[in-house]
Amino acid sequence: MVIELVNVLGLDIGGANTKAAFLKTQDGTVKELRTSVEYFPIWKSGKEQLPRVLEKLKKGLVDSALDGVGVTITAELSDAYMTKKEGIHHVLACITEVFGEAPMFVLDVEANLLLVKDARSEPLEVASANWAATGWMISQLIKNCIVVDVGSTTTSIIPVIKGKIAAEGRTDLEKLQNGELVYSGSLRTNVAAIVNGIPVQGRVAHVSSELFAQSGDVHLILGNIREEEYTAETCDGRGKTRREAMARLARVVCADTDMLTEQEIVEMAKFVYYKQVEHISGGLKLVRERIKTSLQEKIVVVVTGLGRNFLARKAAENAGFKDIIDMKEHLGAEASVVSPSVGVALMLASRLEGKTVRWKQS
Amino acid sequence: MVIELVNVLGLDIGGANTKAAFLKTQDGTVKELRTSVEYFPIWKSGKEQLPRVLEKLKKGLVDSALDGVGVTITAELSDAYMTKKEGIHHVLACITEVFGEAPMFVLDVEANLLLVKDARSEPLEVASANWAATGWMISQLIKNCIVVDVGSTTTSIIPVIKGKIAAEGRTDLEKLQNGELVYSGSLRTNVAAIVNGIPVQGRVAHVSSELFAQSGDVHLILGNIREEEYTAETCDGRGKTRREAMARLARVVCADTDMLTEQEIVEMAKFVYYKQVEHISGGLKLVRERIKTSLQEKIVVVVTGLGRNFLARKAAENAGFKDIIDMKEHLGAEASVVSPSVGVALMLASRLEGKTVRWKQS
Numbered sequence: 001m002v003i004e005l006v007n008v009l010g011l012d013i014g015g016a017n018t019k020a021a022f023l024k025t026q027d028g029t030v031k032e033l034r035t036s037v038e039y040f041p042i043w044k045s046g047k048e049q050l051p052r053v054l055e056k057l058k059k060g061l062v063d064s065a066l067d068g069v070g071v072t073i074t075a076e077l078s079d080a081y082m083t084k085k086e087g088i089h090h091v092l093a094c095i096t097e098v099f100g101e102a103p104m105f106v107l108d109v110e111a112n113l114l115l116v117k118d119a120r121s122e123p124l125e126v127a128s129a130n131w132a133a134t135g136w137m138i139s140q141l142i143k144n145c146i147v148v149d150v151g152s153t154t155t156s157i158i159p160v161i162k163g164k165i166a167a168e169g170r171t172d173l174e175k176l177q178n179g180e181l182v183y184s185g186s187l188r189t190n191v192a193a194i195v196n197g198i199p200v201q202g203r204v205a206h207v208s209s210e211l212f213a214q215s216g217d218v219h220l221i222l223g224n225i226r227e228e229e230y231t232a233e234t235c236d237g238r239g240k241t242r243r244e245a246m247a248r249l250a251r252v253v254c255a256d257t258d259m260l261t262e263q264e265i266v267e268m269a270k271f272v273y274y275k276q277v278e279h280i281s282g283g284l285k286l287v288r289e290r291i292k293t294s295l296q297e298k299i300v301v302v303v304t305g306l307g308r309n310f311l312a313r314k315a316a317e318n319a320g321f322k323d324i325i326d327m328k329e330h331l332g333a334e335a336s337v338v339s340p341s342v343g344v345a346l347m348l349a350s351r352l353e354g355k356t357v358r359w360k361q362s
Numbered sequence: 363m364v365i366e367l368v369n370v371l372g373l374d375i376g377g378a379n380t381k382a383a384f385l386k387t388q389d390g391t392v393k394e395l396r397t398s399v400e401y402f403p404i405w406k407s408g409k410e411q412l413p414r415v416l417e418k419l420k421k422g423l424v425d426s427a428l429d430g431v432g433v434t435i436t437a438e439l440s441d442a443y444m445t446k447k448e449g450i451h452h453v454l455a456c457i458t459e460v461f462g463e464a465p466m467f468v469l470d471v472e473a474n475l476l477l478v479k480d481a482r483s484e485p486l487e488v489a490s491a492n493w494a495a496t497g498w499m500i501s502q503l504i505k506n507c508i509v510v511d512v513g514s515t516t517t518s519i520i521p522v523i524k525g526k527i528a529a530e531g532r533t534d535l536e537k538l539q540n541g542e543l544v545y546s547g548s549l550r551t552n553v554a555a556i557v558n559g560i561p562v563q564g565r566v567a568h569v570s571s572e573l574f575a576q577s578g579d580v581h582l583i584l585g586n587i588r589e590e591e592y593t594a595e596t597c598d599g600r601g602k603t604r605r606e607a608m609a610r611l612a613r614v615v616c617a618d619t620d621m622l623t624e625q626e627i628v629e630m631a632k633f634v635y636y637k638q639v640e641h642i643s644g645g646l647k648l649v650r651e652r653i654k655t656s657l658q659e660k661i662v663v664v665v666t667g668l669g670r671n672f673l674a675r676k677a678a679e680n681a682g683f684k685d686i687i688d689m690k691e692h693l694g695a696e697a698s699v700v701s702p703s704v705g706v707a708l709m710l711a712s713r714l715e716g717k718t719v720r721w722k723q724s
Contacts (some may be wrong), residue, residue: 043598079574079598082609083618128616153571172616176567181616183570193554193571197538205538206645208545209515209555211573212441236405236441247444254490254534254543256445283568 003027006352007064009099010345011054011071012130012338013091015078016041016153016188016232018053021341022061025349025357033345033359034061035338039231043080047090050075054098066102070113070348071095072130072340073106076123077172088123092116105351107344109170111136113351128172131156131180133343135165138302140346140358141330145300146287148316149339150280150307152187152216152232156180157283159291166291179286184279186225186307187216187232191252195275198253198268200260205253211235213248215276220245221269224310273310280315288319302327306337331359365389368714369426371461372707373416373433374492374700375453377440378403378515378550378594380415383703384423387711387719395721396423397700401593405442409452412437416460428464432475432710433457434492434702435468438485439534450485454478467713469706471532473498475713490534493518493542495705497527500664502708502720503692507662508649510678511701512642512669514549514578514594518542519645521653528653541648546641548587548669549578549594553614557637560615560630562622567615573597575610577638582607583631586672635672642677650681664689668699693721 003026010021018040024032040053076087095104096116106119111132119126131149135158138147147158157180159166168178175181184194191213197204216232219225221242230240238244246265247257253268260268288299303312304327316324327336335342342359349357365388372383380402386394402415438449457466458478467475470487473494481488493511497520500509509520519542521528530540537543546556553575559566578594581587582604589602598613600606608627609619615630622630650661665674666689678686689698697704704721711719 077570077613077616079600079610079613082600083620085618085620124620171621173562173567173621176569176615177562177565181568183568183572183616189571190552190554190573192552193569200535200539203539205535206543206545207538207555208439209551210545211552238441238444248441251439251441253538254439254545256447258445258447258486259533259535 005031006067006349008068008070008345008348008352009058009062009066010133010341010343010348011069011095012133012341012344013071013073013075014130014153015043015075018057019338019341020057020061021335021338021345023342023345023349025353028353028355028357030357030359033335033342035334035341036061037231037338039233041233042075043078047080050091050094051097054094058098066099067352068103068105068348069095069099070344071104071106072133072344073126074128074130076127084127085123088127089120092120105348107133107347111165113347124171130340131158131167132165133341133347134158134304134339135160135167137339137343137346137359138304138327139163139165140356142300142302142325145302145325146284147302147304148280148284148312150303150305150311151185152306153185153189155182155184155280155283155307155311157182157287159287161291168290178290179283182280182283184276185215186219186305186311187214187230189215189276191215191218191249191272194272194279198271200253200255200268201264207252208254212251213245217245217248218269218272218276219310221249221266222273225306229306277311277314277318280311281318284315284319298323300325304331304336304339308336335359367393368429368711370430370432370707370710370714371420371424371428372495372703372705372710373431373457374495374703374706375433375435375437376492376515377405377437380419381700381703382419382423383697383700383707385704385707385711387715390715390717390719392719392721395697395704397696397703398423399593399700401595403595404437405440409442412453412456413459416456420460428461429714430465430467430710431457431461432706433466433468434495434706435488436490436492438489446489447485450489451482454482467710469495469709473527475709486533492702493520493529494527495703495709496520496666496701497522497529499701499705499708499721500666500689501525501527502718504662504664504687507664507687508646509664509666510642510646510674512667512673513547514668515547515551517544517546517642517645517669517673519544519649521649523653530652540652541645544642544645546638547577548581548667548673549576549592551577551638553577553580553611553634556634556641560633562615562617562630563626569614570616574613575607579607579610580631580634580638581672583611583628584635587668591668639673639676639680642673643680646677646681660685662687666693666698666701670698697721
C-alpha cells in the first residue's frame with residue numbers, strides 16, 4: 001500500500017501580517033514545511049488588496065495541488081471593517097476567490113475546523129482563534145504547560161492541561177479580561193500604551209500620547225532584535241538603524257537626540273522594556289492563578305513567537321517560573337514565529353490523514 | 363493727532379493644526395479680531411505643504427498690509443522632522459517665504475518676541491512656546507491664577523503670579539516632568555494612552571494598543587462635543603456620528619457594536635473620561651504644589667481651549683478648586699479655542715503700539 005503525501009496550506013490572516021505555512025505530510029510525519037510572512041497592514045493598504053497578497057503567498061509556497069487550506073483569522077478586528085462579522089465574511093470571500101478549488105476549513109475558538117459555510121453562519125465563533133492553532137500544536141508535544149506566544153503585536157497566553165487547551169476566554173474581549181490576551185508585542189506596540197511616564201534625567205516625565213515610537217524601537221535599541229527582524233513599518237517612516245530608533249524614542253518625552261544622550265535614551269528603553277515585561281507577566285499570573293487548582297504538578301511555560309526570549313521568557317521569569325521551554329527547540333526558529341499558520345496546517349493534515357501529525361523538527 | 367490702526371497676524375504652527383489670528387488694534391484697544399484654524403497634520407500631509415496652508419490662512423484673514431507677524435511653533439516636535447532644530451528652521455523658512463514683506467517675530471519660552479535671525483540661532487529657545495502666549499494674554503487680565511488650556515491634543519498648565527508667568531519648565535520635556543504639560547487633549551488622544559484597562563460587563567479588560575479610538579470619540583459619545591467640534595481625523599477614516607464613534611470605542615477592547623450594547627459603550631466612555639480628567643488633574647496638582655508658597659491667597663483657575671469646560675473645569679474641580687473662570691467670558695468662544703495665536707498677536711500689537719493691548723470681548 002502506497003501512502004500518499006498530503007499537501008496542506010495553513011493561513012493566519014492577521015490585521016498587520018498575513019502568514020502562511022505550506023506543509024507536506026505522510027503517514028503522520030511532516031515531510032516538508034515552508035513558511036512565509038507578508039507585512040500587510042489591512043487598514044492602511046486597503047482590504048481590496050488581500051486577494052493579491054494571498055496570491056503572492058500561494059505562488060511563493062505552493063508547488064503541488066492542495067488537499068486542503070486551513071484558515072485562522074484575526075484581521076476582522078481591524079478598523080478596515082465596521083464589525084467583526086463584516087471582516088470575517090470579507091476575508092472568507094477573498095480566500096475562496098484565491099483558493100476556490102481546494103477544500104477549505106476555518107478554525108474556531110474551540111479548536112475545531114469548520115466548513116466555510118458554517119464559519120459564515122457563525123462568524124464570531126471563528127474570529128481571532130489563531131491562539132487555538134498554536135495551543136493545539138503545542139498540546140500535542142507537551143501535555144501540561146502555559147504557552148506564551150509573543151508576536152509582533154499581541155501576546156497569547158494559552159493554558160494546556162492534560163494535552164487539551166484549557167483556555168477560558170472565547171472572544172478577545174474575554175481574553176483581555178482574564179489575561180489570556182495581552183495586547184502588547186515585540187514590534188508594533190505604541191510606547192505610550194506601555195508606560196504613562198518614563199524617568200528621564202532623574203525625574204519622571206509623562207509621555208506624549210502620539211504614536212512616536214513603538215516596541216520595535218525599544219528592542220532594537222537594546223539589541224533584543226536585529227534590524228532585519230524589525231519587520232514592521234516605523235512610526236516616522238524613517239529607517240531601522242539604532243540612531244533612528246533613538247530619535248523616535250526621545251520624541252516620546254517631547255525631546256530629541258540633541259537634548260538627550262545615547263545613555264539617557266538607553267535608560268528610557270530599559271524602563272519601557274521592564275514595564276512591557278511586567279504587563280505580559282501580569283497576564284501570565286492571572287492565567288496561572290486560575291488553573292493552578294486543576295494542575296497540581298509544576299507548571300512549565302512554553303515560549304514562542306518573535307518575542308519568545310526577550311519578552312515571553314522574561315515575563316515567565318518575572319512571574320517566578322523556573323521551567324521554561326523555548327518552542328524553537330521543537331519547531332525551529334522559522335516555524336516558531338508563525339506558530340498559528342503551522343498549527344492550523346498540522347490540524348488540517350491530521351484531519352485529512354485521520355491520525356495526528358505532530359511537528360518535530362527534523 | 364491721528365492714531366493709526368495696527369494690523370498684526372498671530373500664527374500658532376502646531377503639528378496637527380495651524381491656527382491664525384488677525385488683529386486690528388488702535389491706541390491699546392482691539393478693534394477687530396478674526397481667527398481661523400486649518401487641520402494640517404504635518405507628518406501626514408507633508409511638511410512641503412506648509413507654505414500652501416499659510417497662504418490659505420493669509421488669504422482668508424488678512425485684508426490690509428501687515429505691520430507684523432508674530433509666530434509660535436510646536437510643529438517642530440512632529441516626526442516630520444528628525445530633530446527640533448530642523449523643524450524650527452523649516453517652519454521659519456516657510457513663514458518667511460509666505461510673509462516675507464512683514465516684520466516677523468518669534469515667541470520664546472521666556473515670553474519674549476525674538477527677531478527671526480535670533481530664533482534661528484537659538485531654535486530650542488523658541489520651540490513649543492505657545493503656552494507663553496496664552497499665559498501672557500491671561501496675565502494681563504488676571505494677576506494670580508493657574509491657566510488650564512486644553513486643546514485638541516495637549517493641555518498646558520500655566521501658573522501666573524502677580525501678573526507674570528511663573529512657569530518653571532522651559533522645554534516640553536521639563537513640562538512633562540513638572541505637570542505644566544499634560545499630553546492629553548479634547549480630540550486626538552489615543553484612548554490606549556489614557557487607560558490601561560476599562561471595566562466592561564463587570565470585569566476590567568486590558569485595552570488594545572492600536573489607535574482604534576481617541577478622546578474625540580469619547581467626548582462625542584458623552585455629548586461633551588458636537589460633531590462639528592470634532593475637527594480631527596477619525597482613527598478609522600469613518601464619520602463622526604455617535605454610532606461610528608461607538609464602533610471605534612468598542613474596538614479598543616477588541617469588541618464591536620454587535621457584542622456590546624450602547625449602554626455598555628457609554629459606560630466605557632465615562633470611565634475613559636474620568637481617567638482623562640484625573641490625568642489632567644494630576645498635572646494641575648503638581649503645579650499648585652510648587653507655587654502655593656509664593657501665592658498665599660486663594661488660587662483661581664482659568665480654563666480655556668476647546669476642552670475648557672468638560673476637561674479643564676472638571677480637572678480643577680477634581681483637584682478641589684472652587685474658583686474657576688471660563689476664558690470664554692473674556693475672550694469669546696472663538697478666541698478661547700485659539701488662545702496662543704491671539705496671545706502672540708496681542709503681544710506683538712502691544713510691542714508695535716508701545717503700550718499693552720489687552721483683549722476684552724466687545
